[in-house]
Amino acid sequence: MVSVADENARVIIAGGGIGGLTLALTLQQIGVPCLVVEQVREMKPLGVGINLQPNAVRELLELGFSEIDLDRFGVPAREWALVGLNGQEIYAESRGRFAGYHWPQYAAHRGNFQMALYDRFCRLAGEEAIRLGCRVTGYDIREDGSVAARVDTPSGAETIIGSVLIGADGIHSAIRAQMHPDQPPIHWGGAVMWRGTSLARPIRTGSSFIGLGTHRQRMVIYPISHPDPNTGLALINWIAEVTYDDPSARDSTGWFNRVELDDFIHYFEDWTYDWLDVPALIRGAEAAYENPMIDRDPVPFWNDGPVALMGDAAHPMYPTGSNGASQAIIDSRVLGAKFLQHGVGAAALAAFNDDLCKPVSEIVLRNRGAGPFGLLNMVNDRCGGAFENIEDVIPKAEREDFMAKYKSAAGFARDSLNAAPPTIPAGAWLASSGHG
Numbered sequence: 550m551v552s553v554a555d556e557n558a559r560v561i562i563a564g565g566g567i568g569g570l571t572l573a574l575t576l577q578q579i580g581v582p583c584l585v586v587e588q589v590r591e592m593k594p595l596g597v598g599i600n601l602q603p604n605a606v607r608e609l610l611e612l613g614f615s616e617i618d619l620d621r622f623g624v625p626a627r628e629w630a631l632v633g634l635n636g637q638e639i640y641a642e643s644r645g646r647f648a649g650y651h652w653p654q655y656a657a658h659r660g661n662f663q664m665a666l667y668d669r670f671c672r673l674a675g676e677e678a679i680r681l682g683c684r685v686t687g688y689d690i691r692e693d694g695s696v697a698a699r700v701d702t703p704s705g706a707e708t709i710i711g712s713v714l715i716g717a718d719g720i721h722s723a724i725r726a727q728m729h730p731d732q733p734p735i736h737w738g739g740a741v742m743w744r745g746t747s748l749a750r751p752i753r754t755g756s757s758f759i760g761l762g763t764h765r766q767r768m769v770i771y772p773i774s775h776p777d778p779n780t781g782l783a784l785i786n787w788i789a790e791v792t793y794d795d796p797s798a799r800d801s802t803g804w805f806n807r808v809e810l811d812d813f814i815h816y817f818e819d820w821t822y823d824w825l826d827v828p829a830l831i832r833g834a835e836a837a838y839e840n841p842m843i844d845r846d847p848v849p850f851w852n853d854g855p856v857a858l859m860g861d862a863a864h865p866m867y868p869t870g871s872n873g874a875s876q877a878i879i880d881s882r883v884l885g886a887k888f889l890q891h892g893v894g895a896a897a898l899a900a901f902n903d904d905l906c907k908p909v910s911e912i913v914l915r916n917r918g919a920g921p922f923g924l925l926n927m928v929n930d931r932c933g934g935a936f937e938n939i940e941d942v943i944p945k946a947e948r949e950d951f952m953a954k955y956k957s958a959a960g961f962a963r964d965s966l967n968a969a970p971p972t973i974p975a976g977a978w979l980a981s982s983g984h985g
């Protein structure tokens with residue numbers, strides 16, 4: 550039985566996505582009670598591929614997941630490569646442990662990963678610590694400094710009181726809309742992605758992330774499962790992407806609408822190489838989903854007294870840098886660290902905001918400029934995409950310098966990550982939470 554005093558002390562998390570559930574597990578780990586309020590009535594493994602960078606995998610391992618656990622919903626990535634339309638390599642580098650990080654990088658199935666977070670949280674905190682089918686619509690800051698979340702539940706409107714409220718409610722965040730009522734609408738630059746998964750034989754290293762094509766029309770392909778030992782086939786995530794000159798010509802707010810393969814396969818019909826058959830890969834999918842590549846203009850702050858934003862609610866970004874999910878995980882761990890330092894309240898949220906809002910907002914804008922795929926723009930600008938030898942177009946040192954700058958800005962530069970102390974020290978426990 551939870552007492553009224555405990556209820557007032559708990560953290561309310563709006564949204565049980567990747568960020569909200571990682572925060573819930575972090576709070577559970579350091580002894581802070583929390584309640585997750587999630588709008589869907591039933592948790593289902595939605596979405597296709599995401600990347601978990603070594604900095605995020607490190608946090609998952611410190612949360613108690615083992616690499617065997619991670620192998621159930623993903624596969625360690627060995628390589629990241631860009632290939633021109635002529636099928637020739639532009640740039641390739643090793644990833645994760647293969648590149649000297651102390652932790653692997655994982656290519657994962659988003660839905661199965663979310664279910665793993667959900668199952669673990671229910672097991673550790675009890676199913677009553679997450680309320681499904683409940684939508685947070687806004688908040689009121691109370692005189693004593695606590696917060697009241699306004700929630701639509703299946704049985705009507707309700708007010709839920711907590712010491713702080715964290716908006717982990719994604720790109721269409723209701724908390725952000727209240728905190729920043731004048732924020733501009735969703736930003737769309739004209740690129741549409743069609744996503745799907747197909748069973749196929751992995752290419753190149755067997756676990757390579759491949760960006761193929763040009764800045765305006767490309768395929769991203771990577772496996773998100775280990776190959777079946779009998780068939781050699783793995784679940785291959787693919788994203789077919791086209792940029793339109795007139796963005797206003799299409800709906801730009803939808804998210805994961807199911808579409809027919811014939812709606813877009815014609816853009817990629819002649820993309821066949823002796824090492825890859827793109828149309829065959831696309832045809833191998835049972836379903837494809839269309840979603841526009843959208844983000845939001847950064848906001849100047851993520852906190853309002855006892856309320857803060859995290860994950861996509863704070864910094865929705867183009868997936869070009871493969872760091873949306875990783876940054877949501879980092880946010881949750883930094884929040885946990887700030888609670889340990891400052892106690893659960895507005896001071897911790899202000900410190901979280903001071904550390905992350907500015908640098909992560911810069912990543913949002915950098916990803917808009919194509920992120921690491923910016924190399925494809927450079928190839929396009931310098932030779933229109935046709936080259937015999939990439940050295941004549943962009944010398945190796947320049948390619949490496951470009952990628953090093955991106956990784957440093959995104960927080961996954963190898964040496965500084967390897968040398969960094971844990972975000973949350975092992976065994977850390979918030980004494981004042983009265984648990985333990």
Ligand SMILES: Cc1cc2nc3c(=O)[nH]c(=O)nc-3n(C[C@H](O)[C@H](O)[C@H](O)COP(=O)(O)OP(=O)(O)OC[C@H]3O[C@@H](n4cnc5c(N)ncnc54)[C@H](O)[C@@H]3O)c2cc1C
Pocket residue numbers: 563564565566567568569586587588589595596597598599600659683684685686717718719720721722723744805859860861862868873874875877
């Ligand atoms: C269904 C779905 C599928 C996705 N598929 C992919 C994919 O295939 N590849 C990819 O790169 N990224 C995908 N994403 C986005 C990706 O998960 C995020 O960019 C990233 O993981 C950051 O996570 P987040 O927790 O901040 O946001 P999200 O993962 O978007 O989670 C937000 C959560 O908040 C809930 N929510 C929203 N509003 C409210 C509210 N008012 N009250 C209560 N709950 C609310 C949502 O139902 C969701 O569970 C998907 C997101 C969703 C929601």
